[in-house]
Amino acid sequence: MKKAKALILTTAGINCDFETQAALNICGARSERVHLHELISKKNKLQNYDILVFPGGFSYGDDIASGKILAYQIKDKLKDEILKFAQSKKLIIGICNGFQALVKMGLLPDEKTFKQSVTLYYNDSGKFECRWVYLKTNPQNNCIWTKNLPEIICLPIAHGEGKFITKDEKILKNLKKNNQVVFKYCDAKGDFGKYPICPNGSQENIAAISNSGGNIFGLMPHPERFIFALQSVTKKGFDDQFGWGKIIFENAVNYIG
């Protein structure tokens, strides 16, 4: 079985890279933290990896808007490299700040257009929301990252800009038609509702989306913070030991292997 090789992209302000690396390695990957400038200067080649991770954090201090400068830099300096990686059906995940960067560069929801059509804007509450949330999974979705998850899971969130908005109704309609909505914020029973069930005011409670091919996945919650049951406030996950985040990373590793 081939060992999946993951690149965890770091730059100024990213602070979830070590935790994400640990999560991936626990799930059987061989992951490396690589600084953005190593890719721009071609010291390291993106195409040598199977998985690309945009971890959580506060890239460039969230200056201008969360993920904006990182998205701009990637689009400006690495556009062809990223497109080649995405279109070769390799796996990409953007977690929290990484998700913000993916939508702002336009890799999600449609890597073919590579144009921004959705965004993650300031939470309606006007506050940084840092807590656990329930998420309803979409069984019709073909996202490689989220197979084998139960109908309702819980994961932690920590963001000030997580309100998912589409540019127009047509984009939202297409996301639903193509089953690109992966997670929605819900309560413990799986019912949808407004704040505090939906922590940010997202359209239709959307918390995560994928591209239509299912290889690019972006989510506001942090799966790397729930690998073991002990990391949760309830101390409950599955098999009395593990958290739902483990399944997400294992899916990626198993897909490569």
Next chain:
Amino acid sequence: MFNVEISTNPDLEDARGKAVLADIKMMQIKGVKDVHFCPVYFFSGNLTFEQIQTISQRLLTDAVSENYSIAKTDKICADKFNVIEVYYKKGVTDALALSVKKAIKSFDLDDKIIVNTAKRYYLDGQVSFGALENIALKILANSLIQEYRIEKKIL
């Protein structure tokens, strides 16, 4: 000098403005009906209008949720709202401006371009100058490192 003001699309919730409004209400200052928040970027140096437009579109504005407007003056228009603008004192590092300056390097611009930033708050309603000053000092500005200017709505 160019002054780029970013505003939230009118059909979206201006969460940052709403948060300030909640603070004003908590202080029991009466008369403010609504608050709109706009970050402002000031550029001076050898720049054309077209270059500023490109920077505004590609870097400063979110294509889905925000709009931008470019003015060639730093004069604040207070014909509809009371305005409070908060900016850093001279000598205090403007970290956001530094990030913007780094990011615009790829636009092949003159190295000597100066970038500054400010936060502009548009306050709707009838409020006295004293109350606006109170809001600026107690909610919006840290007077140790920031300054503010107030433009009262033209009646």
